[in-house]
Amino acid sequence: MSEDGRNDFEARIARIKSRHGAGSEQQADQDHQSAGSRDRQTRQDRTRRGMGDRMGGLFMICAVFLALGAFGYFSTIGRDSAVVAGLSKGLEVVSMTARVAIGGPPGGQALPSTRRDDPSQLRKLVDQGWEYRTPAVAAPDQTEIVLADMVSGYNALTALGEIASFTANRNCTLRRPREGEVVRNVRLESGNRPGPLQAFSEAQMAAAVTESIRGYMRDKKPYLQDKRVSGQFHVIDVFLTDTSAPVYLMLQALNGNVLWNIQPAPGVTIAHVAMIGDDMGLIDRPDVPSFEAIRIGDFIEGRKTNDDLFTRACMVRPFRAPEPHWPGEQKAAKNNQLFVNQMHVYKSEHREYAAWYEKTLGAPVNAKMTSARTAAHVLVGPAPATPVAYQSVDGAKVHLLQNDYVITGPRAARTATINDLHMSALKAAAGGDLTNLTYMPQGDPS
Secondary structure, X not given: OOHHHHHXXXXXXXXXXXOHHHHHHHHXXXXXXXXXHHHHHHHHHHHHHHHXXXXXXXXXXXXXXXXXXXXXOOOEOHHHOOOOOOHHHHHHHHHHHOOOOOOOOOOOEEOOHHHHHOHHHHEEEEOOEEEEOOOEEEOOOOOOEEHHHHEEOOEEOOOOOOEEEEOOOOOOOOOXXXXXXXXXXXXXXXXXXXXXXXEEOHHHHHHHHHHHHHHHHOOOOHHHOOOOOOOEEEEEEEEEOOOOOOEEEEEEEOOOEEEEEEEEOOOOOEEEEXXXXXXXXXXXXXXXXXXXXXXXXXXXXXXXXXXXXXXXXOOOOOOOOOOOOOHHHHHHHOOOHHHHHHHHHHHHHHHHHHHHHHHHHOOOOOOOEEEEEEEOEEEEOOOOOOOEEOOOOOOXXXXXXXXXEEEEOOHHHHHHHHHHHHHHHHHHHOOOOHXXXXXXXXXXXX
């Protein structure tokens, strides 16, 4: 590479580094994709991988391997093979030193009262069902209610206390409801209100660093340079009002990391809490006698859907069944092939999930259910006649599925910490100098 070309590359790197903070904050707040958008993303990923295969004569970045809690290694073909030789050691150092928790300030943020007057504007019917924006509350009968109808003195969660890790179930089973218990269902595609918590694995961190390296080394891939791991958790309030019997509470989220905040009304008895999702957490409550969780990724590879040729023995992806009011279902009925395919995925995946659910719990999959595409607050049971006092959880203990990195606190502090982790690993890959990651094919006019 010419001296002018290297100077130009260093200037580009400086500009990219100056944008790191804003880029990662935007990524932390992104909502999770629907089944249809995930399909499109999968096709894009395959296209990118295909591009890499066609460029095999130029270079290749190999996969990241992890063993015994340490990051693996990267390698390239040709003259770049020595560039990232130090990555394994650098990532291992980051892995051992970066398990951090940043304490946030106490106190909550009061709910804005100006939204109270028009709850109809706080929910939106999209192709896959209702989306509820805070302070709207998803109800079992889909009526329009807001937080002020449910509770008084509500404060949004801004700070967490002790983080206590627990392990997910590895047997693809849950405690079966006992005689006299009533099963109550919450089934969402994802949450939509970011909380003061991010957590992720070493494998997820390594994947993000790999993408950044591809961005530095591949021609015309600048969007990959700002790739960051997120692990953003979304807080979902569960207002539990069923006093008819001890409640076996099933909390299910198809996508994304969720921190569940159960708010039982006076007279409610909680028998057990079971959670299904990606990474999950539960705010501690003295009236929750037991809880457990199944992590989808432990049993279902990636985001693959069934090809209808077989039934998976452990189908724990909690798909919702399409309903007649879904615009996507209505478009499918008019033979719109995009939605014919998408609704077929929802139906077939839900059918499989229902078979596992009913065999495991001995209860109907859609009985006594609150369902939505996204929400920040859900009602489980009848709406209270008068609002009940909200039980503040700021500074509360959190039970969190075991993970390699757990970061709490204000968003700016979390973003800065993740940037530091990422750049430390990236610089380790380059031997301390990001310009070493430059790839310039022979004959490139620049």
